[in-house]
Amino acid sequence: MLNFEEKLAIIESFTELTRSNVSLGRVNFQFEDSLYDRKNVVYHLHPNGNGFVYAGLLRNFSQDDKGMINIRDYSELQLRTLLRQSIDSLSVREEEPAPKPSRNRKKKDQLWTNEENQSLVVKWEDDMWYIYSGINLEMAFETHKEVEAYMEEEGFTRELG
Numbered sequence: 001m002l003n004f005e006e007k008l009a010i011i012e013s014f015t016e017l018t019r020s021n022v023s024l025g026r027v028n029f030q031f032e033d034s035l036y037d038r039k040n041v042v043y044h045l046h047p048n049g050n051g052f053v054y055a056g057l058l059r060n061f062s063q064d065d066k067g068m069i070n071i072r073d074y075s076e077l078q079l080r081t082l083l084r085q086s087i088d089s090l091s092v093r094e095e096e097p098a099p100k101p102s103r104n105r106k107k108k109d110q111l112w113t114n115e116e117n118q119s120l121v122v123k124w125e126d127d128m129w130y131i132y133s134g135i136n137l138e139m140a141f142e143t144h145k146e147v148e149a150y151m152e153e154e155g156f157t158r159e160l161g
Contacts, residue, residue, distance in 0.1 A: 016031060017083075050070065053082050054090075107124040110122040110159075113156060114155045115155065120133055129141045129144055129146070
């Protein structure tokens, strides 16, 4: 286990971190260039060797509910790796995934009728098939095959045109 001075020397070797002394001899280190509200990378490094590193944006780490990892028993390599990954995670903002293009965006509303001259309208909206009776939603399905099966069971046929 690294002692306080050894951990401090490792952390201070990351020039992008700024030291901040806090109460009871503890030390925090901030990453001022963080692209997130989170700036504390090292939290409450204590003279007894205990302390925490932020890993809230990292996967494959067991962290507390604040995204912190206790570094009390970390080796030099483990600490350096965790610090680098923490800083890197705060340096890049993950892009929001692009919305999936709608598979059937150009589908027109479909009119379905039965022998009693009742009609239902099928609409493709928000990647779902919706069946309306007037303004009332009758059913919703993920696939058009489900729509067809439902309509057949209910005695409706699609009007072409």
